[in-house]
Amino acid sequence: MPVERLLPDQDARDLIELTREIADKELARRVDEHERAETYPEGLFGTLGAAGLLGLPYPEEFGGGGRPYEVYLQVIEELAARWAAVAVATSVHTLACFPVASFGTQRQRERWLPDMLAGRIVGGYSLSEPQAGSDAAALACKAERTESGYRITGNKAWITHGGIADFYALFARTGEGGRGISCFLAPGAADGLAFGRPEEKMGLHAVPTTSAHWNGALLEADRLIGEEGQGLQIAFSALDSGRLGIAACATGLAQAALDEAVAYAKERQAFGKKIIDHQGLGFLLADMAAGVDSARAMYLDAARRRDAGLPYSRQASVAKLVATDTAMKVTTDAVQVFGGYGYTREFRVERYMREAKIMQIFEGTNQIQRLVISRHLAR
Numbered sequence: 001m002p003v004e005r006l007l008p009d010q011d012a013r014d015l016i017e018l019t020r021e022i023a024d025k026e027l028a029r030r031v032d033e034h035e036r037a038e039t040y041p042e043g044l045f046g047t048l049g050a051a052g053l054l055g056l057p058y059p060e061e062f063g064g065g066g067r068p069y070e071v072y073l074q075v076i077e078e079l080a081a082r083w084a085a086v087a088v089a090t091s092v093h094t095l096a097c098f099p100v101a102s103f104g105t106q107r108q109r110e111r112w113l114p115d116m117l118a119g120r121i122v123g124g125y126s127l128s129e130p131q132a133g134s135d136a137a138a139l140a141c142k143a144e145r146t147e148s149g150y151r152i153t154g155n156k157a158w159i160t161h162g163g164i165a166d167f168y169a170l171f172a173r174t175g176e177g178g179r180g181i182s183c184f185l186a187p188g189a190a191d192g193l194a195f196g197r198p199e200e201k202m203g204l205h206a207v208p209t210t211s212a213h214w215n216g217a218l219l220e221a222d223r224l225i226g227e228e229g230q231g232l233q234i235a236f237s238a239l240d241s242g243r244l245g246i247a248a249c250a251t252g253l254a255q256a257a258l259d260e261a262v263a264y265a266k267e268r269q270a271f272g273k274k275i276i277d278h279q280g281l282g283f284l285l286a287d288m289a290a291g292v293d294s295a296r297a298m299y300l301d302a303a304r305r306r307d308a309g310l311p312y313s314r315q316a317s318v319a320k321l322v323a324t325d326t327a328m329k330v331t332t333d334a335v336q337v338f339g340g341y342g343y344t345r346e347f348r349v350e351r352y353m354r355e356a357k358i359m360q361i362f363e364g365t366n367q368i369q370r371l372v373i374s375r376h377l378a379r
């Protein structure tokens with residue numbers, strides 16, 4: 001049964017219908033094969049772009065969908081319920097567009113956004129480094145001024161869509177300390193830029209995660225986004241929005257696990273009745289459903305605040321924390337509902353459990369979300 005959504009208007013209902021159609025036709029059909037073989041779904045992001053799903057929350061003036069965040073996130077949730085890796089990469093692409101859309105000059109927006117938002121080019125977000133993850137202000141990759149722009153030297157880590165993306169929101173050091181970090185729109189191919197082999201991950205196998213090695217690659221001056229030294233501010237405000245994307249991914253993943261667990265529990269018999277009719281198991285499913293509904297409510301609350309122009313940073317962290325912890329619990333419980341079969345690759349729930357784990361880690365670990373929330377409380 002599809003989730004019954006409270007959507008603001010008919011346009012939003014049509015968009016969700018379109019997303020479900022694409023999810024059924026393009027994602028559900030291909031997900032098992034690509035996740036097992038660890039192969040990239042060539043052409044799929046082109047299809048998502050052509051359907052208008054890669055620029056949804058950005059202005060129509062530059063080719064975006066002009067949709068409220070509340071609606072965009074429900075699209076991400078629908079994609080994640082079919083294929084978490086694709087939903088995560090879509091959310092990361094949206095994150096990678098944020099610096100140009102929110103901090104770029106009019107000229108930069110006109111030059112780059114139409115291709116980015118139409119999905120003709122796909123983006124990655126390159127903040128993390130081997131020695132600087134949670135502590136992003138400790139990053140070391142350098143951007144040194146040249147006569148015509150910047151020379152980039154250093155190592156970046158953990159880039160979703162690394163080596164495949166056409167552009168990267170790149171954060172590099174132009175000075176000392178937290179105020180010495182700047183944001184660049186870097187091309188995906190440049191002399192002096194090389195990518196590592198895809199990491200051998202626990203899940204999200206179909207979309208590669210790689211390191212990047214900048215060996216003196218040159219960027220033109222107009223690839224600086226915002227002011228020199230404004231990078232960390234740009235990175236963090238992008239992440240407030242990005243975290244909501246991850247909360248929506250986690251909610252979709254948890255919904256998929258719940259749906260499969262309920263369907264199984266209505267079929268499987270033990271002690272002469274369906275296992276859903278054993279109260280101990282029925283209550284487990286009830287807790288899973290309560291968790292999924294709460295996760296959705298949390299991200300929608302934050303999104304509606306964002307859409308209304310209100311501060312939403314604390315709510316974004318709460319949503320990311322609640323939704324991803326819920327996804328971990330719900331997917332683990334789904335394996336339990338399937339009993340021994342849940343522990344095999346014959347059923348999707350074991351994959352869901354592996355995929356849920358990363359959601360507690362990237363775009364700020366859940367310890368870092370607690371740090372953000374507690375700092376808000378201490379103000």
Ligand SMILES: Cc1cc2nc3c(=O)[nH]c(=O)nc-3n(C[C@H](O)[C@H](O)[C@H](O)COP(=O)(O)OP(=O)(O)OC[C@H]3O[C@@H](n4cnc5c(N)ncnc54)[C@H](O)[C@@H]3O)c2cc1C
Pocket residue numbers: 092124125126127128130131132133134135157158159160161201204209358361362363364365366367368371
């Ligand atoms: C599959 C995958 C995809 C990713 N995609 C991207 C991407 O596209 N772009 C990108 O830039 N990065 C990406 N990342 C990186 C990710 O955001 C980092 O892994 C994450 O921020 C944590 O950083 P770290 O791994 O260096 O862990 P650390 O920062 O070393 O943390 C280790 C542990 O210490 C805890 N810890 C650290 N500081 C504190 C503190 N102050 N208080 C309490 N606990 C603390 C953490 O919560 C964690 O449990 C990705 C990572 C993975 C695995």
